[in-house]
Amino acid sequence: MADGASQALQMSRDELRRAYRRMKTIRMFEERVEKEFAAGNIPGFAHVYIGQEASGVGVCHDLTDEDYIGSTHRGHGHCIAKGCDVKGMMLEIMGKAGGLCHGKGGSMHIADLSKGMLGANAIVGGSPPIAVGAALTAKMRKNGRVSVAFSGDGASNQGTTFEAMNMAVVLKVPAIFVFENNGYGEHTAASYAVGAPSIAERARSFGLMADCVDGSDFFAVVDGMRRALDRARSEGLPYALETTCTRHLGHFVGDPQPYRTPDELAAARAVDPIKNFRARVTDVKLLDLAELDGIDAEIAAEIEDAAQAALAAPFPDLSTLETDVYSRY
Amino acid sequence: MPKKSYRQAINEAIRQEMRRDPNVIVLGEDVAGGQGSSGGPGKVGSVFGVLAGLYDEFGADRVLDTPITESAIIGTAGGAAMTGLRPIAEIMFADFVGVCFDQIYNQAAKFRYMFGGRAKTPLVIRTTIGAGFRAGAQHSQTLHPLFTMVPGLKVVMPANAYDAKGLMIEAIRDDDPVVFLESKLLYDSDGEVPDEPYRVPFGEANVLREGKDVTVIGTGFMVARAAQVAAELAKSGIQCEVIDPRTTSPFDEDTLIESVQKTGRLVVVDESPPRCGLAADISSIVAEKAFKALKAPIRKVTCPHTPVPFAPNLEDEYMPNPRRIEAAIREVLAA
Ligand SMILES: Cc1ncc(C[n+]2csc(CCOP(=O)(O)OP(=O)(O)O)c2C)c(N)n1
Ligand SMILES: [Mg+2]
Numbered sequence: 163m164a165d166g167a168s169q170a171l172q173m174s175r176d177e178l179r180r181a182y183r184r185m186k187t188i189r190m191f192e193e194r195v196e197k198e199f200a201a202g203n204i205p206g207f208a209h210v211y212i213g214q215e216a217s218g219v220g221v222c223h224d225l226t227d228e229d230y231i232g233s234t235h236r237g238h239g240h241c242i243a244k245g246c247d248v249k250g251m252m253l254e255i256m257g258k259a260g261g262l263c264h265g266k267g268g269s270m271h272i273a274d275l276s277k278g279m280l281g282a283n284a285i286v287g288g289s290p291p292i293a294v295g296a297a298l299t300a301k302m303r304k305n306g307r308v309s310v311a312f313s314g315d316g317a318s319n320q321g322t323t324f325e326a327m328n329m330a331v332v333l334k335v336p337a338i339f340v341f342e343n344n345g346y347g348e349h350t351a352a353s354y355a356v357g358a359p360s361i362a363e364r365a366r367s368f369g370l371m372a373d374c375v376d377g378s379d380f381f382a383v384v385d386g387m388r389r390a391l392d393r394a395r396s397e398g399l400p401y402a403l404e405t406t407c408t409r410h411l412g413h414f415v416g417d418p419q420p421y422r423t424p425d426e427l428a429a430a431r432a433v434d435p436i437k438n439f440r441a442r443v444t445d446v447k448l449l450d451l452a453e454l455d456g457i458d459a460e461i462a463a464e465i466e467d468a469a470q471a472a473l474a475a476p477f478p479d480l481s482t483l484e485t486d487v488y489s490r491y
Numbered sequence: 492m493p494k495k496s497y498r499q500a501i502n503e504a505i506r507q508e509m510r511r512d513p514n515v516i517v518l519g520e521d522v523a524g525g526q527g528s529s530g531g532p533g534k535v536g537s538v539f540g541v542l543a544g545l546y547d548e549f550g551a552d553r554v555l556d557t558p559i560t561e562s563a564i565i566g567t568a569g570g571a572a573m574t575g576l577r578p579i580a581e582i583m584f585a586d587f588v589g590v591c592f593d594q595i596y597n598q599a600a601k602f603r604y605m606f607g608g609r610a611k612t613p614l615v616i617r618t619t620i621g622a623g624f625r626a627g628a629q630h631s632q633t634l635h636p637l638f639t640m641v642p643g644l645k646v647v648m649p650a651n652a653y654d655a656k657g658l659m660i661e662a663i664r665d666d667d668p669v670v671f672l673e674s675k676l677l678y679d680s681d682g683e684v685p686d687e688p689y690r691v692p693f694g695e696a697n698v699l700r701e702g703k704d705v706t707v708i709g710t711g712f713m714v715a716r717a718a719q720v721a722a723e724l725a726k727s728g729i730q731c732e733v734i735d736p737r738t739t740s741p742f743d744e745d746t747l748i749e750s751v752q753k754t755g756r757l758v759v760v761d762e763s764p765p766r767c768g769l770a771a772d773i774s775s776i777v778a779e780k781a782f783k784a785l786k787a788p789i790r791k792v793t794c795p796h797t798p799v800p801f802a803p804n805l806e807d808e809y810m811p812n813p814r815r816i817e818a819a820i821r822e823v824l825a826a
Binding site: 205206207257258263265266267268269270271283284285286287288316317319320321322346347348349350351352353354355356357419420421422423425426477478480482483484487 | 521524525526527530531532534558562563587590625629797802803804808
C-alpha cells in the first residue's frame with residue numbers, strides 16, 4: 163500500500179492545488195464565520211470545521227458532482243469539499259435571500275443537490291440512512307455513483323447509524339460511512355461515549371470492511387477513501403472509514419469549553435492538516451510556498467467578496483414564508 | 492420572596508427532589524458534560540445549564556451522561572421507571588423526539604393500560620421547545636400537540652419560574668410519564684420562587700388577568716405574549732381575560748368554559764401549526780360546551796402550516812406575534 167508521501171508524488175500539481183485550495187477555503191470561510199458570528203451577523207448557532215479540513219477534502223477528492231454526500235450539523239467543510247458555492251453558503255448562513263436554500267435552512271441545513279450534496283443535518287444520525295437511500299438509487303440505476311454519509315464520533319453511537327450500516331450490508335449498496343472522530347460529541351469525550359474498542363472495529367462487526375486513517379493527513383484520507391471507493395464502485399458494497407481529527411475550537415462558536423484543559427486544547431490545535439499539507443508538498447518540491455501563498459490571497463479575496471455580498475443582501479421576502487412546503491397542494 | 496430564573500427554578504426542583512428521594516436520577520446527553528475529557532466531568536450541567544451543579548452534588552451514579560442515542564435514553568428511563576426508579580430523562584431539543592418517539596408513545600405511555608393497570612411508570616421527560624432562537628427547522632419546533640394527543644402521557648408547559656418549580660416537583664412525584672416542555676425563550680425570565688419545595692397541581696389553569704370582554708388562552712412562551720398584548724389593550728379599555736392552562740394533558744376545561752361563559756369571545760394563541768393542534772382542540776371544546784355563550788367566531792392565532800424557517804424575519808412572522816394577537820382580539824370584538 164502506498165504511503166502518504168508516494169501518494170503525493172503520484173498526484174498532479176493541479177490536483178494538489180485543488181486540494182489545497184479547498185482546505186484553505188474551508189479554513190478561511192470558517193474564520194470568517196466566527197468573525198461574523200461575533201459581530202452578530204449570523205443568527206442562531208454555528209459549528210465550524212477548523213482542524214478537520216483534510217478529512218472532508220480527502221474524502222471528496224475522488225468524488226464527482228454525480229456522487230452523493232450526506233453531512234452533519236458541522237457541514238460547512240463538507241459543502242466546500244463537494245464544490246458548493248461559498249457565496250451561496252455565506253448568504254444562507256446569514257439567512258439571506260439568494261442563499262443556497264433561500265434563507266430557509268441556515269448553517270445546519272445547507273444543501274445543493276446539483277453538487278450531490280444532500281444536506282447538512284441538524285439531527286445527529288440523520289444522514290446515514292438517507293445516504294443508504296441514495297446508494298440504493300445508484301445501485302438501481304447502475305450508474306456507478308457512490309454515496310457517502312459523514313458522521314461524527316458522537317453520531318457513530320446513534321441507533322439510526324447502526325441500522326443504516328446493517329441495511330447497507332443487507333441491501334448490498336455502495337454506501338461509504340465516514341466517521342470523523344474529533345474526540346468529542348459536544349462536551350463529552352468519544353473515549354467515554356463510544357463503548358466499542360473503536361468506531362472502525364464496531365463497523366467491522368456489522369459486516370462492513372472498515373479502516374481507520376489519520377484525518378489530519380490529506381494523503382492518508384485519500385488513500386483510505388480509494389480503498390473504500392474501490393469496494394463501492396467495483397463491487398457495489400459498503401465500507402466504513404474512520405478519520406481521526408482534532409477539534410481546534412468549541413462545539414459551537416462561542417463554546418467556552420470548561421471541560422478541556424489549556425494543554426489539551428493546545429495539543430489539539432498543534433495538529434494542523436493545512437500546515438501538514440504545506441510541509442508535505444513543499445518538501446517534495448511539487449508546489450512552492452510562493453504559489454501556496456498566492457492561492458491564499460485569491461481565497462481571501464473570494465471570502466471577502468462572499469461575506470460582503472451576504473452582508474449587503476436582503477432577507478427573504480415575507481411572501482416566501484409559506485412557499486416550498488409541498489410540490490403541489 | 493426570592494427572585495429566581497425559570498432555569499434556576501427547575502434546577503432547584505430537581506435538586507430538592509433528588510435530595511428527598513434516592514430513586515430520582517437524571518440521564519441524557521451532557522447532563523453532567525465533560526465525561527472522559529481532560530477538564531473532567533460536571534462542568535456543563537446540560538446545554539442550557541438547567542442541571543448545573545447536580546453532578547457535583549449527586550455524582551455519576553445519579554447524573555448519568557449518555558451517548559447520543561435518544562431511543563436508548565427514553566427506553567432506559569422507561570424501563571427503569573417501571574421497575575422502581577424515578578428517572579428524569581432529558582431530550583435536548585423537542586425536535587429530537589423524532590428519533591425516540593416509539594419509546595415514548597408505544598412503550599412508556601402505554602405500559603399502564605396495556606398491562607391492565609399493573610404497571611407504574613414514574614418517568615419525567617424534560618425537553619425544550621420554541622422558535623425564536625434562530626435555530627432552524629430541526630431545533631425550533633413546539634411539539635406539545637404531538638404529546639397531548641397520546642393517551643397515557645401528561646404534558647406540562649410551565650410559563651413562568653414559579654410554575655416551573657412547582658410543576659417539576661409535581662411531575663417527579665407523579666406516577667405516570669410526564670412530558671415537561673421547557674420554553675427556551677423563558678430560561679432567563681425571573682419570577683418569585685419560594686426556597687422550600689411546593690407543588691403546582693396538574694390540570695389547574697392559572698388566570699393571569701381577569702377581564703369581561705374576551706378570553707385569551709395560550710401556553711408556554713405564548714402566555715407572556717398574550718399577557719403583554721392584554722396589558723397594552725387595557726390602556727384603551729379592552730379587558731382581556733388571560734388564561735394559562737399550565738398543563739395540556741390533563742386540561743382544565745372548567746376554568747376555560749367559565750371564562751367564555753362570561754366573555755362570550757375566545758382567542759386561542761398557540762405556537763404550533765394550525766392543523767390538529769392545541770388551538771383546534773381548545774376551539775372544539777368551547778364549540779361543544781359553550782357554543783351558546785359565543786358572541787363571535789373563535790379566532791386561532793397559530794403558526795402557519797410550514798416547518799420553522801431559518802431567516803430571522805421569516806421566523807418572527809412564523810411565530811404568533813403581538814401584532815397578530817392584537818388583530819385577532821380586535822376582530823372578535825368587532826364581530
Ligand atoms: C438527534 C440529536 N441528538 C442530539 C443533538 C445535539 N447535538 C448536536 S451536535 C451533537 C454532537 C455530535 O457529535 P459528533 O457526532 O461527534 O459530531 P461533532 O460535533 O464532533 O462534529 C449533539 C449531541 C442533535 N442535534 N440531534
Ligand atoms: Mg465529534
